[in-house]
Amino acid sequence: MNSLSQPKLMPTPEGQARNEEVFRTAASLMVQRGYAGTSMGDLAEAVGMTKAGLYHHIKSKQEMLFQILLFAMKGLEREVIEPTRDISDPEERLRGMIRLHVRGLFRHGLEFTLLFPERRHLEPAQQEIIWQQVDGYQGLLREAMRELAEQGKLQELDINVAASHILQTIAGIARWHSRGRGVAEEHLAEQTVNFNLSAILRAS
Numbered sequence: 689m690n691s692l693s694q695p696k697l698m699p700t701p702e703g704q705a706r707n708e709e710v711f712r713t714a715a716s717l718m719v720q721r722g723y724a725g726t727s728m729g730d731l732a733e734a735v736g737m738t739k740a741g742l743y744h745h746i747k748s749k750q751e752m753l754f755q756i757l758l759f760a761m762k763g764l765e766r767e768v769i770e771p772t773r774d775i776s777d778p779e780e781r782l783r784g785m786i787r788l789h790v791r792g793l794f795r796h797g798l799e800f801t802l803l804f805p806e807r808r809h810l811e812p813a814q815q816e817i818i819w820q821q822v823d824g825y826q827g828l829l830r831e832a833m834r835e836l837a838e839q840g841k842l843q844e845l846d847i848n849v850a851a852s853h854i855l856q857t858i859a860g861i862a863r864w865h866s867r868g869r870g871v872a873e874e875h876l877a878e879q880t881v882n883f884n885l886s887a888i889l890r891a892s
Contacts, residue, residue, distance in 0.1 A: 710735045711759045714752055715799040719866075723753060723806040754814045757807060760800035761821040767792040769828065778835035779889070783881050785829065786854065790877040793862050801862040826851040833888065843890055854884050 717734045718726050728749050732742040746752045768788045775781035793801055807818055829851040836842040861880055865871070 707759065710737075711756045712799060715756050715760075715803045718753070718756075718806060719799050719802045723749070723809050728752075750810060750814075753803075753806060754810055754818075756800065756803065757810075757818050758821075760804075761818070761825075763792065763796055763800070764789070764825060767796060769825070778832040778839070779841065779885070782829065782832040782836070783885060785832070786858070786881045786884055787877050789858055790861060790880045791873065793858070794865070794873040798862055798866060801859055802866060804859070822855075826855065829854055836889070841889055843888055845888060850888055853887075857884060 713735050714731050717730060721730070726749065728742060729739050731749070731752060732739040735742070746755065768785055771788060772781050772784040775784055807815055810818065826848075830847045833842055833847040833850060837847070857880060861876055865873075865876065
């Protein structure tokens with residue numbers, strides 16, 4: 689997965705904490721109201737800026753959505769990819785990626801995951817950038833599964849489909865949990881790991 693440039697709302701080091709606050713608040717509002725039902729005025733009010741002030745940094749609602757999704761992918765790189773990159777055992781690497789991804793939903797980005805379906809409102813070039821990042825992440829899942837196949841541990845399956853199913857499972861957990869399901873987050877993380885691994889690994 690290629691490294692992303694830092695999302696550009698407030699690119700100075702001092703602005704990074706404010707970036708997260710703005711993107712998280714804006715994402716939550718778009719999830720609640722839908723992309724079409726959220727205006728730049730709504731976003732400005734929610735993040736505590738004037739509309740003119742917000743336009744100074746972000747030229748449109750579409751650009752805001754794009755920057756939010758870039759920010760989310762940067763978080764995925766930081767919270768999931770980097771900590772598991774050097775795990776040599778593919779099963780443990782895959783377990784770690786799924787576990788950290790689910791944990792990250794609750795600690796850093798439930799609203800970002802819920803917002804991802806709205807990427808259809810982006811320009812084609814923006815959609816392609818986001819898709820390349822998502823596919824890069826899926827590529828790491830596929831790589832781990834290819835290594836497992838070489839070790840004779842993987843069931844006979846299409847690893848492209850399997851990688852997509854893993855991400856869909858995690859996205860489903862985000863939607864399910866957002867409806868107020870009272871299940872401990874760590875339990876959800878471990879159950880998601882166990883469910884996905886049992887679906888792809890040969891019985892030992």
